[in-house]
Amino acid sequence: MSLTKGADGLAELLGQVTGFIYPNEIEVHWSILIVVYPYVTGLVAGAFILASLVKVFRIKEVQPTYRLSLLTALAFLLIAPLPLLLHLSQPQRFYEILLTPNPTSAMAMFGFVYAWYLMGVLLLEIWFEYRRDLIELAQTSRFPLNWVYRVLSLYSKDTSEASLAFDRKATQVITIIGIPSAFLLHGYVGFIFGSVKANPWWGSVLMPIVFLMSAIVSGIALVILIYMVRAGVRGEPIDMPCLDRITSYLFYAVIVDFSLEALDFVHRLYQSEESVKILGSLITHKLFMSLWVVQILLGMFIPLGILVLAKACGFGAELRKLLYFTAVILIQIGIFATRWNVVIGGQLFSKSFRGLTTYKMEVMGIEGLLAALVLLALPFVVLYVLLKLLPTEGPRGKALSGATSTARTV
């Protein structure tokens, strides 16, 4: 049989189908790029929630990670639309989604939710937070950087006490608006999956909440990871009270996340609907490694154990650092597996509930492993540039922002 171009990879999958599937279901349409998308968006929301702990809940210990969290959120948010764009089979028409969105489509709301979060929340908060620094940097740095800072500060020159007070007020207000916005951003991604009634693995009212909680887990873990690596690279001491505090939050977030997932699982098992048999065979065969081993064991139980150990045993700072570091890396892998299990897992069983198919990931193609790795690495490149441009300490090498900047300006 002559194969149509683009179909050659699918023919070999025919032999790997177990049971009966509808014929068009052999192709897994949402590939690894769609796994990367909710993973990256989740990191944005989580990092922002961590930043908001400082501003809204006034938790002073977490201050050293405040600016880092904001810039991490921005770096990942800037990359977040890329996997979506690359995944479209007609990417040159992406603008249709912005110009003529279908109001009943959850996906069509992406442009609005994204634009609001980027422009209405994150950029605004970062601008107010950095305005004073930008003015000072514009004065102290050399050409052409001084012009870059001048433009970034939007030619603002006012460093009077009143204007700084306004900056502080503004970041406070924006953060308060930002928390529900971050919830919206990631809850919305969960809704894209949760609202698909045709798919029992996705269609659950808990989906947006589970997405949100796992987003908070992954975002906090990522900021800890970046904070520790950065301190190591720059040879700076790690602020241990800060690290202890954040890892406590991480611990509670993992517990809540796990409880929600467990509730979802027990609920499905107890209700035992039409789909329970095929979903059972999905999680015991196709998803055994990625769900039970990677997501639950490596991504939740072991890091929880490590965190308990680190908190309860009164180890020294060095050992605690090592334990925290291991835990956050495992948690990252676990949350990536969570996204994988939702996105790919939801496409591995037939909607006839009578059979399973297989996902064979490309390596080189635009929807392949390599593209996914590049997309996962890109935010770190963006973050590197952002951190070069917008130092997390003030221009004079002092810890700035929040509590300390208040002290200085008084």
Next chain:
Amino acid sequence: MNKREFLKGAVVFIPAAGVLGAVARHAAGKETAAKEPAAKQPAAAPNAKNGYEPSAHYYGMGIDIDKCIGCNLCAVACKVENDVPDEPFYFRTWVERYTITRDGEVSVGNISLGTAREPMREPVQDAREVVRTFFVPKLCNQCQKPPCVQVCPVNATFTTQDGVVIIDAERCIGCRYCIQACPYGQRYLHPKTRVADKCTFCLHRLVKGLQPACVEVCPTQARIFGDLRSHASRLVRFRRLNKLHVLKPQLNTDPKVYYANLDGEVR
């Protein structure tokens, strides 16, 4: 007007004209897209010779399971008529075969996976064990509450006035949300056009007063096509004379493909 004023005006006018032009073009494009079936098929224009008026029709299909002999002609005719790729994983319609044995075991196969001459029909192991066996033709259910239309981010898929869910291939961005949302697995991404594709009830034939290809070739009249608005239609008669069922009614999609003598095992 001096030179300075002229240049000032030009600086504002050129980009403004560009933006307005693009917006106007886009608005015009939307208009034609909404009339896609009519625009593509000159015969479909209301004032065309045959006077086809979309709003005067509302199409559906009936399928009598007891009449289907599993010859697979419908699936083959559909591929030929609609340029559906040959591979056994692109279908606008296909035929499933159900075999239910005495111990309650249900085995399902897709006879359309074979070729036109040799539909894929594996022999039953022990015929004495079989209690029921039957064929089920499947196609887009042309739902009245289509989840695929609900989720399309760009309105590329929509319901026509005559009740057919179709796809505008020039608008589809290939996000494949519709494929995920269809409970019946009816949609696929066309490997050549790289946009979503599915059964259209052969709308291009309907506007010429013809039947869908699958209905036309069916030797046993297991597929009954008709206009739900016309009292004289065969489909209306079929609906009056049979006890009917639709697929996955619990999902509230309101299909317009009605099955007579359907077994509860069919999903």
